[in-house]
Amino acid sequence: MSSQPAVEVQDLRKEFIRRDGGGGVRHRRRRKRVAALHDVTFSLTRGECVAILGQNGSGKSTLVRLLSTLLQHDGGSAHVFGNDVFRRPRAVQRLVNRVSVEASFFKRMSPAENLSYSARFYGMTPRQSREAIPRILERVGFPPERRGEPMEDLSRGMQQKIALARALLVAPVLLLLDEPTTGLDPRSKLEVQGFIRSIREQHDATILLCTHDMAEAEALADRIGILHEGALICLDTADTLKRAYGAETVEAAFLAATGRQFEDEKEDE
Amino acid sequence: MIRLDTVALRRELVGFAGIVERNTYLIRRFVWWEVAWFLYTVANTLTIVFIAKGAEAAGYKLDVNRETIVLLIGAVVWSYLGLLFEIVTETVAWERWEGTIEYTFMAPLSRPAHLLGMGAFAVVYGVLRTVLLFGVVSEFLDVTFVHADFGAAMVVLAASSFSFVGIGMMTAVLPLISPEKGTQLGFIAQGLLLVISGVYYPVSVLPQWMQWLSVASPATYTLEGARKAVLDGTGVAGLWGDIWPLLLIGVIAIPAGLAVFAQGERYAKRHGRLKRSG
Ligand SMILES: Nc1ncnc2c1ncn2[C@@H]1O[C@H](COP(=O)(O)OP(=O)(O)O)[C@@H](O)[C@H]1O
Ligand SMILES: [Mg+2]
Numbered sequence: 001m002s003s004q005p006a007v008e009v010q011d012l013r014k015e016f017i018r019r020d021g022g023g024g025v026r027h028r029r030r031r032k033r034v035a036a037l038h039d040v041t042f043s044l045t046r047g048e049c050v051a052i053l054g055q056n057g058s059g060k061s062t063l064v065r066l067l068s069t070l071l072q073h074d075g076g077s078a079h080v081f082g083n084d085v086f087r088r089p090r091a092v093q094r095l096v097n098r099v100s101v102e103a104s105f106f107k108r109m110s111p112a113e114n115l116s117y118s119a120r121f122y123g124m125t126p127r128q129s130r131e132a133i134p135r136i137l138e139r140v141g142f143p144p145e146r147r148g149e150p151m152e153d154l155s156r157g158m159q160q161k162i163a164l165a166r167a168l169l170v171a172p173v174l175l176l177l178d179e180p181t182t183g184l185d186p187r188s189k190l191e192v193q194g195f196i197r198s199i200r201e202q203h204d205a206t207i208l209l210c211t212h213d214m215a216e217a218e219a220l221a222d223r224i225g226i227l228h229e230g231a232l233i234c235l236d237t238a239d240t241l242k243r244a245y246g247a248e249t250v251e252a253a254f255l256a257a258t259g260r261q262f263e264d265e266k267e268d269e
Numbered sequence: 270m271i272r273l274d275t276v277a278l279r280r281e282l283v284g285f286a287g288i289v290e291r292n293t294y295l296i297r298r299f300v301w302w303e304v305a306w307f308l309y310t311v312a313n314t315l316t317i318v319f320i321a322k323g324a325e326a327a328g329y330k331l332d333v334n335r336e337t338i339v340l341l342i343g344a345v346v347w348s349y350l351g352l353l354f355e356i357v358t359e360t361v362a363w364e365r366w367e368g369t370i371e372y373t374f375m376a377p378l379s380r381p382a383h384l385l386g387m388g389a390f391a392v393v394y395g396v397l398r399t400v401l402l403f404g405v406v407s408e409f410l411d412v413t414f415v416h417a418d419f420g421a422a423m424v425v426l427a428a429s430s431f432s433f434v435g436i437g438m439m440t441a442v443l444p445l446i447s448p449e450k451g452t453q454l455g456f457i458a459q460g461l462l463l464v465i466s467g468v469y470y471p472v473s474v475l476p477q478w479m480q481w482l483s484v485a486s487p488a489t490y491t492l493e494g495a496r497k498a499v500l501d502g503t504g505v506a507g508l509w510g511d512i513w514p515l516l517l518i519g520v521i522a523i524p525a526g527l528a529v530f531a532q533g534e535r536y537a538k539r540h541g542r543l544k545r546s547g
Contacts, residue, residue, distance in 0.1 A: 093377035108298040120287025121376035
């Protein structure tokens with residue numbers, strides 16, 4: 001079954017209803033369906049790390065949420081290791097974990113407590129987690145003597161490392177990273193990136209990394225995709241992208257890709 | 270096949286235990302809030318139970334001992350049911366506030382294990398707190414429990430728990446559909462239960478339409494049963510008339526609660542209501 005793709009997404013579509021706030025009191029607020037993601041097709045092979053680059057609002061988080069069963073889709077399909085994400089969510093939930101921009105913990109509880117209860121949701125017994133939690137916290141470089149401190153007393157960088165630890169604790173085969181380093185100070189950022197690299201080396205994990213940090217994408221990913229206004233406009237290695245857009249850097253390629261798209265739309269109008 | 274089912278069941282039980290474990294950590298971490306809130310509840314209960322003595326002092330003729338116990342049971346039972354209801358109702362609201370909601374909803378934890386875990390925690394915590402409240406408040410009063418059957422009262426309380434957990438599940442879903450209005454509606458639902466269930470007065474004093482509503486409120490039977498047990502020493506057999514409606518409402522409310530919640534969750538996932546930032 002090694003030929004089976006880790007992730008296979010076909011024409012995936014997600015719409016949200018947007019209320020147009022505009023107009024005065026006399027105007028009824030109009031509701032409009034807006035596609036946050038449309039016609040997205042790609043696949044990830046097992047063990048691969050793919051970065052999705054996109055500006056704010058381009059649909060990165062929507063993609064991550066769809067793959068983690070938090071949203072229903074409006075068209076197309078998505079499979080994780082052969083399991084239909086929308087028809088067999090439970091099977092997918094066992095395979096997937098996620099780290100998002102915000103650390104998302106019970107802030108008064110300690111790292112150990114947060115990891116402990118969430119391990120339970122994945123079927124890990126107290127005996128199993130008692131051993132695994134200190135080990136994983138050590139691996140992310142979290143000082144053992146601070147394990148009992150409330151999350152709210154820890155720095156953002158620390159919290160993000162715990163978020164990575166929480167995700168890895170239950171050994172996911174697909175790791176969804178949604179801007180894991182956004183808002184971190186440079187040093188924490190490097191540490192978290194270093195850790196992501198080490199996950200790639202030591203775990204059998206496939207990684208989808210959403211970011212708007214071009215250097216991060218280039219440093220960590222095998223392939224880079226560009227998501228623009230809900231559409232995946234390309235997905236290839238950094239070198240191929242640069243060549244395709246005649247750019248020196250990924251950043252220049254990104255600007256060329258998204259900028260050109262923008263101009264096309266204008267011309268169409 | 271059978272083997273597969275035991276694996277699945279085991280997983281559900283571990284998940285269920287995870288919910289109870291998490292809530293226990295939370296109580297520990299917020300222990301001073303719990304203490305403060307408990308003391309407030311004690312004070313609040315006292316202001317209610319002294320009403321009977323107050324009425325006597327004002328010149329009304331009444332059996333102070335009996336009326337004090339009637340009020341005490343009203344306050345204590347309501348504190349139990351209110352707590353159950355609140356804990357289950359806040360299943361979604363609390364996690365949304367902490368920002369953990371998406372992590373809980375993307376975990377392979379079945380919703381029944383999740384919600385029943387909240388219910389089980391609420392029952393255990395609620396019973397402990399209620400027994401303590403009853404003990405502490407009783408210390409302030411010179412009431413005598415002539416032939417109270419406290420065991421039978423506990424059976425009534427236990428029977429009522431199912432229905433309150435079920436109703437709590439239905440209100441828990443409200444914040445999933447509308448983050449702010451949902452929480453507000455939850456409050457209103459709780460207030461409605463309070464007023465129609467005869468917590469401090471017989472249901473018969475209510476306007477007719479409210480009396481009709483009270484028939485469907487599990488709190489009505491809980492209060493009636495608990496009062497008969499503590500005031501008249503009625504045993505479990507004699508309380509059957511109050512216990513079976515409670516069990517019946519529970520048998521309907523829990524599956525209905527789970528179904529309503531599942532429906533709400535589907536709605537939330539369709540419209541992106543679990544959480545929208547990030
Ligand atoms: N839950 C939601 N409800 C309504 N609109 C949403 C919701 N989530 C995302 N959107 C909209 O979908 C688009 C893509 O958002 P998102 O996936 O969060 O982008 P990104 O993560 O790339 O910043 C945005 O226009 C955003 O406003
Ligand atoms: Mg985002």
